[in-house]
Amino acid sequence: MSGKNNMTVDEKMATVKIKIDKDPHITVNYELCKKCTTRPCLIICTAENYKWDEKKDDLIFNYEGCLECGACRLICPEGAIDWSYPKQGCGVKFRFG
Amino acid sequence: MDKATCIVVGAGPAGSACALSLARKGIETVMLERGRIPGEKNVSSFVLFIKELKRLIPDCMDDLPLERNIIRTDQMILCDTDVKTITSYNYQNIKDPITFTAYRRKFDAWFAKKAADAGAELITGMTVTDLIIDNGRVIGVKADDEELYADVVVGADGYHSKVAQASGLNPELNPEYCMLGVKEVLALPPEVINERFQLSDGLGAEMGLWNYNINNFKYGSGTLYTNTDSISLGAFASVAFLKEKNIKLHEYLETLKQHPYVSALIQDSTLREYQAHILSYGGRVEPDKLYGDGVLLCGEAGALVETFTGMGIPTCITSGMMAAETIEMAVKNKNFDSGMLKNYLKFLDSTSLLDIVYESQKEAAYWTGIGKDGFPADMKAVADTYNKAWDVDYMSKDYYPLMLNLYLKVGKHFMPNIFRWPINTGIKISCLYSKVYEKIKSIIRNRFYEWKKQYDS
Numbered sequence: 068m069s070g071k072n073n074m075t076v077d078e079k080m081a082t083v084k085i086k087i088d089k090d091p092h093i094t095v096n097y098e099l100c101k102k103c104t105t106r107p108c109l110i111i112c113t114a115e116n117y118k119w120d121e122k123k124d125d126l127i128f129n130y131e132g133c134l135e136c137g138a139c140r141l142i143c144p145e146g147a148i149d150w151s152y153p154k155q156g157c158g159v160k161f162r163f164g
Numbered sequence: 165m166d167k168a169t170c171i172v173v174g175a176g177p178a179g180s181a182c183a184l185s186l187a188r189k190g191i192e193t194v195m196l197e198r199g200r201i202p203g204e205k206n207v208s209s210f211v212l213f214i215k216e217l218k219r220l221i222p223d224c225m226d227d228l229p230l231e232r233n234i235i236r237t238d239q240m241i242l243c244d245t246d247v248k249t250i251t252s253y254n255y256q257n258i259k260d261p262i263t264f265t266a267y268r269r270k271f272d273a274w275f276a277k278k279a280a281d282a283g284a285e286l287i288t289g290m291t292v293t294d295l296i297i298d299n300g301r302v303i304g305v306k307a308d309d310e311e312l313y314a315d316v317v318v319g320a321d322g323y324h325s326k327v328a329q330a331s332g333l334n335p336e337l338n339p340e341y342c343m344l345g346v347k348e349v350l351a352l353p354p355e356v357i358n359e360r361f362q363l364s365d366g367l368g369a370e371m372g373l374w375n376y377n378i379n380n381f382k383y384g385s386g387t388l389y390t391n392t393d394s395i396s397l398g399a400f401a402s403v404a405f406l407k408e409k410n411i412k413l414h415e416y417l418e419t420l421k422q423h424p425y426v427s428a429l430i431q432d433s434t435l436r437e438y439q440a441h442i443l444s445y446g447g448r449v450e451p452d453k454l455y456g457d458g459v460l461l462c463g464e465a466g467a468l469v470e471t472f473t474g475m476g477i478p479t480c481i482t483s484g485m486m487a488a489e490t491i492e493m494a495v496k497n498k499n500f501d502s503g504m505l506k507n508y509l510k511f512l513d514s515t516s517l518l519d520i521v522y523e524s525q526k527e528a529a530y531w532t533g534i535g536k537d538g539f540p541a542d543m544k545a546v547a548d549t550y551n552k553a554w555d556v557d558y559m560s561k562d563y564y565p566l567m568l569n570l571y572l573k574v575g576k577h578f579m580p581n582i583f584r585w586p587i588n589t590g591i592k593i594s595c596l597y598s599k600v601y602e603k604i605k606s607i608i609r610n611r612f613y614e615w616k617k618q619y620d621s
């Protein structure tokens with residue numbers, strides 16, 4: 068695996084240690100997402116946790132791979148994202164921050 | 165009912181500085197940290213200045229976990245086909261080191277341990293979910309379903325501060341005054357790093373990568389610095405800007421990595437960790453929203469950071485120390501009302517912290533400048549001028565206006581100390597190889613100072 072280029076975000080995310088919280092620390096109101104036309108969450112998330120399912124015309128969201136930057140909560144135009152930090156020591160663990 | 169004198173939320177630089185100062189004053193302090201190890205939730209964007217830390221912990225150099233002592237600084241403007249760079253070496257930093265790189269997981273943990281050793285109680289792996297508020301006064305915190313009470317709560321819990329939001333001091337977060345950063349830590353053997361950056365063991369380099377135009381990514385900036393056996397490479401942009409321009413920051417980072425200059429530096433490296441973090445970028449500070457009944461905000465929670473020159477951690481440490489002074493005064497007077505805690509501003513005013521933060525707000529307006537002639541337009545002007553100044557024939561009459569333009573555009577607004585010297589040095593070097601050295605030197609000098617005088621007035 069070379070750090071030069073050609074790595075996908077998923078491959079990059081494999082280098083991050085995350086202790087997954089059973090309770091999601093981010094919840095999304097999918098009904099509001101259906102109304103959204105701009106969908107900035109799709110571009111702002113550096114872990115690409117927000118994806119759009121074109122077939123179902125619905126948002127696919129995965130809280131488990133979250134890097135906890137919180138950019139999505141700032142950017143959501145619909146206020147559909149309920150964001151908090153993971154509890155009890157869960158979530159991302161940066162070793163080389 | 166568990167009750168402490170003070171609860172510090174967050175064991176980052178601000179929280180640890182505050183808790184350490186309080187513990188030394190003999191004030192009962194509990195620190196709550198959501199990471200299982202302090203620092204494991206943090207991501208550094210650049211180097212660490214330790215002047216303020218030395219003031220707080222004079223013998224800190226004995227066991228501070230550091231990576232490299234930074235002696236080389238590069239500022240470069242990256243274009244598709246060329247790079248303009250200014251490299252400076254600061255050998256003073258070998259004798260009297262003040263600038264280092266460090267991993268936050270080691271640094272923050274070390275700092276929190278200092279506070280714990282001094283007597284503060286450190287609880288990790290506990291997330292503050294809400295405040296306990298009675299009649300508008302903060303009397304405690306809810307953390308992972310437990311309730312803890314205190315006379316005063318210090319919010320040092322970072323950008324997304326729960327204390328700031330729940331106390332109503334800073335309920336809104338503005339994406340315009342917020343930078344998103346994405347970073348990769350790329351492993352390389354130490355000797356390879358030494359060779360590529362012309363360093364010896366233990367010494368390091370930092371680079372500011374100012375993007376002019378790479379692959380149509382016109383705007384954005386990057387950072388690159390060396391750790392002992394890795395290179396940290398990151399990209400930054402305002403959240404509002406990314407939204408407006410529909411740019412994926414991690415794609416921009418890939419573009420940065422493929423630039424010939426950067427790719428040569430990181431060649432054959434292995435990705436060790438992928439990171440993202442958010443930092444406030446000025447514009448958010450309102451002094452009267454830094455204190456309330458039974459509550460104080462420090463560090464990033466109160467937007468008391470100056471990120472433009474990498475002064476994040478020092479300002480956090482300073483604000484933590486000043487919060488501790490305020491609390492000491494409140495304890496003596498047995499009064500934790502906002503009227504008493506307002507003295508925080510006086511203590512902050514005794515330092516240059518607020519001045520620095522206000523200054524960085526102006527910079528933030530300048531750099532994030534969406535819809536204005538801010539970052540994009542000015543960056544273009546700077547790079548244009550910069551490019552031309554290098555290519556122009558110094559014998560031609562165009563030289564002086566260009567140099568002047570460079571001085572005005574770059575020197576006045578954009579890293580004055582770093583960018584002022586190439587003007588003088590450029591003239592010196594050009595003339596050195598000229599047959600009419602003395603004559604031209606005097607003409608250039610006179611003309612330049614004439615121009616300068618005219619425009620400075």
